[in-house]
Amino acid sequence: GAGVSQSPSNKVTEKGKDVELRCDPISGHTALYWYRQSLGQGLEFLIYFQGNSAPDKSGLPSDRFSAERTGGSVSTLTIQRTQQEDSAVYLCASSKQGRDTQYFGPGTRLTVL
Amino acid sequence: DAKTTQPPSMDCAEGRAANLPCNHSTISGNEYVYWYRQIHSQGPQYIIHGLKNNETNEMASLIITEDRKSSTLILPHATLRDTAVYYCIVRVVGTNAGKSTFGDGTTLTVKP
Numbered sequence: 001g002a003g004v005s006q007s008p009s010n011k012v013t014e015k016g017k018d019v020e021l022r023c024d025p026i027s028g029h030t031a032l033y034w035y036r037q038s039l040g041q042g043l044e045f046l047i048y049f050q051g052n053s054a055p056d057k058s059g060l061p062s063d064r065f066s067a068e069r070t071g072g073s074v075s076t077l078t079i080q081r082t083q084q085e086d087s088a089v090y091l092c093a094s095s096k097q098g099r100d101t102q103y104f105g106p107g108t109r110l111t112v113l
Numbered sequence: 114d115a116k117t118t119q120p121p122s123m124d125c126a127e128g129r130a131a132n133l134p135c136n137h138s139t140i141s142g143n144e145y146v147y148w149y150r151q152i153h154s155q156g157p158q159y160i161i162h163g164l165k166n167n168e169t170n171e172m173a174s175l176i177i178t179e180d181r182k183s184s185t186l187i188l189p190h191a192t193l194r195d196t197a198v199y200y201c202i203v204r205v206v207g208t209n210a211g212k213s214t215f216g217d218g219t220t221l222t223v224k225p
Contacts, residue, residue, distance in 0.1 A: 033213075045213070045214065059212070091156050101159055102213060103159060104149075104157045104158070104159075106155060109154075
């Protein structure tokens, strides 16, 4: 079946611009996660959704970062007023429920110039 | 979630078994051991997970010590395409378990 998909695959933006990153989870997966990975680093947790609510937002680095999920499916991660330190690969994962195996998408590579 | 420690890098000859260790000495009774791998520029790929018993699937085997404080991922016949960063994580079992905490992983290089 179809896996987790993310779009765009690459995004280049100028400092100060807003960007939106999209994640389509595996059909039927109620839990959705956003992580980011800076060059040569491990994964950094950002936010976790169960359905449309986000019980854990502890990883969002600043108030410039926000995420929403509608209809228990697609999620959008928005970064406002992007900074160069936001450059990273943003990864989305989904699981059947919060306790189950997470399956990752291919990621969106964000470059802030 | 408990922290894990892994060697930063390992080499393996093509066709031989690759044995990747992981220490998770502070693991709790309700935490599974999960293994993922990440090939350059791709998202992490799920490999296998287990609680207490050894597990095997088409990709690998997972050996968990009796005290659950460490585990070993075994790739029985490594190929060049198995070159990747391998992450061992522990993950709480239960509703709303939420995030996984990834460490730095082990970079496995399979050599011809």
